[in-house]
Amino acid sequence: MVKENESRIDRSMTITGVVEWHGLVVLEGVIEGKLSGGFLEITETGKLSGEVAAQSIECAGHIEGSIVTDVFILRSTGCHVGTAETGKLTVDSGAVLDCVLQSGTPKAEKPVANPHDREAAPAVRLSQVLPAFQEDTRPCCMEMPWSARLELFNHLLLLLDDGKPLIKVTGENGSGKSMLAAKLRQGLPERYEVLAITGQVGSVAAALREVAAGLALAGAENLVQNDLLRHVKAALDDKRSRGLRVVLLVDDVQEMHPATVEGIIRLLTNACATGDETLQMILLGAKEMEAKIAATTFKYFEDEPACQLYLEPITQKDTADYLRFCLQRAAAGNGNAPLSLLPYETIRTIHVLSRGNIAEINRLADQALRAAHAAGAAAVYPDFL
Numbered sequence: 001m002v003k004e005n006e007s008r009i010d011r012s013m014t015i016t017g018v019v020e021w022h023g024l025v026v027l028e029g030v031i032e033g034k035l036s037g038g039f040l041e042i043t044e045t046g047k048l049s050g051e052v053a054a055q056s057i058e059c060a061g062h063i064e065g066s067i068v069t070d071v072f073i074l075r076s077t078g079c080h081v082g083t084a085e086t087g088k089l090t091v092d093s094g095a096v097l098d099c100v101l102q103s104g105t106p107k108a109e110k111p112v113a114n115p116h117d118r119e120a121a122p123a124v125r126l127s128q129v130l131p132a133f134q135e136d137t138r139p140c141c142m143e144m145p146w147s148a149r150l151e152l153f154n155h156l157l158l159l160l161d162d163g164k165p166l167i168k169v170t171g172e173n174g175s176g177k178s179m180l181a182a183k184l185r186q187g188l189p190e191r192y193e194v195l196a197i198t199g200q201v202g203s204v205a206a207a208l209r210e211v212a213a214g215l216a217l218a219g220a221e222n223l224v225q226n227d228l229l230r231h232v233k234a235a236l237d238d239k240r241s242r243g244l245r246v247v248l249l250v251d252d253v254q255e256m257h258p259a260t261v262e263g264i265i266r267l268l269t270n271a272c273a274t275g276d277e278t279l280q281m282i283l284l285g286a287k288e289m290e291a292k293i294a295a296t297t298f299k300y301f302e303d304e305p306a307c308q309l310y311l312e313p314i315t316q317k318d319t320a321d322y323l324r325f326c327l328q329r330a331a332a333g334n335g336n337a338p339l340s341l342l343p344y345e346t347i348r349t350i351h352v353l354s355r356g357n358i359a360e361i362n363r364l365a366d367q368a369l370r371a372a373h374a375a376g377a378a379a380v381y382p383d384f385l
Contacts, residue, residue: 174359199255313356
């Protein structure tokens, strides 16, 4: 179809502000601002940031922001990060679509079972994705592409690579601390060896015995603290001489006695400048763990603010990405078809009710999915929450 009034913004141009047009705009350069018009074609070199309302958008470049359009085509070299409301969506293989999607078509008012519902979405049925949000099948929220959780995990890896001896991660109950700990045990490069203890240890000696057990040191349970420490340090030195880095995860730090926390930090890291680095330590716990950290350790974090990480509630975009990530994993091989099972309004309701708490998101999604399946619905509507 020939489109009149064609305009071209070449790669040497950057436009900022409010842009309105008729006909076709071909974007090879950069636009930042609020846009509205007819047809928009973004080439591989084109970059757009802001809000866009257009009849049709075809993107082989990069979009960051919100778009509203009748037709959205994302080519294999294209990337969209943000939100999209469209009546028709086409995504080529290889494209990156990292956004909250909302269909421009009307949604059903009631989540009732009827034959038309069952015929509406034959590609994927709710029965195929029932395990999507169960603990033993759902993916780790730290694995979501382009998410704040993945950014936090990658930042933590950089801190470890930089040799930071002490890192602190806090978060509310259900924020994903346990998922992070599990991801660290399984997802670190081969040059790392991960040990773990929990807040259940009652003394420095007990903590050292846990470390010794993780290092497979025979007879450690019978040693007094000083001898135990010597054996642990010898084993750690041996691993370091072979190019291995040892990371100790200390979970539920809020349950530990302050003297125990301080003791293992002083004996096993150089965070308080007491000697050579023995291992790197990651403290995980609820906000209450701040009261278990001595003033000398607080001084370390004042000097190293990047080593204090907080698991914030996830955003609505990340909630949408996570829910759809779970569905796609559960219905592997069905491409984007599972996305139709979870309308935008349901995603928004789950996010509001959960306040971005990952444990609540899983609980609510699993509850709604099972209720929708029991009702014979074709999708999970907000009424099921």
